[in-house]
Amino acid sequence: MSISAGFTAAEIRSFVHEYTVQPFGRKAEWLSAQGVSYDRLRRWRLAVFNGDLDRGLIPRDSSPVRTPPGQRAALERHHAKEHAEHQTEVARLNARIRELEETNGALGKAIGLLHSMSEQEPDAPRTTTDPLDS
Numbered sequence: 001m002s003i004s005a006g007f008t009a010a011e012i013r014s015f016v017h018e019y020t021v022q023p024f025g026r027k028a029e030w031l032s033a034q035g036v037s038y039d040r041l042r043r044w045r046l047a048v049f050n051g052d053l054d055r056g057l058i059p060r061d062s063s064p065v066r067t068p069p070g071q072r073a074a075l076e077r078h079h080a081k082e083h084a085e086h087q088t089e090v091a092r093l094n095a096r097i098r099e100l101e102e103t104n105g106a107l108g109k110a111i112g113l114l115h116s117m118s119e120q121e122p123d124a125p126r127t128t129t130d131p132l133d134s
Contacts, residue, residue, distance in 0.1 A: 012048065015034070015036070015041075015044065016041070016049075017079060018030075019041060020072070020076045045072075
């Protein structure tokens with residue numbers, strides 16, 4: 001459930017985080033380029049930082065539980081750090097996947113080559129252990 005029609009909770013959270021990381025003096029310009037009013041952004045920010053977004057609750061201005069702006073900035077830095085760490089881990093795992101796929105391909109080719117080599121070899125000479133055959 002979303003607090004704004006046409007936007008999912010993930011989209012709203014991402015929008016608020018993008019707004020928060022904009023440099024000082026550029027936020028209004030960025031916001032107008034996105035086509036979202038400041039009033040809507042303010043409601044979204046309250047929902048994100050007060051933890052009401054996932055529950056679909058519309059925040060009230062008279063709420064006694066608020067996140068101060070300093071803690072909001074710290075929270076945003078923490079989220080940005082987690083996101084960067086996540087992206088680094090994803091890149092590392094994707095590189096490992098490519099490495100393993102290449103190894104798997106090389107092993108498949110080696111196994112195919114061994115099979116084709118064993119088909120072309122002559123049969124092994126028979127060894128007799130029976131002394132009557134001599």
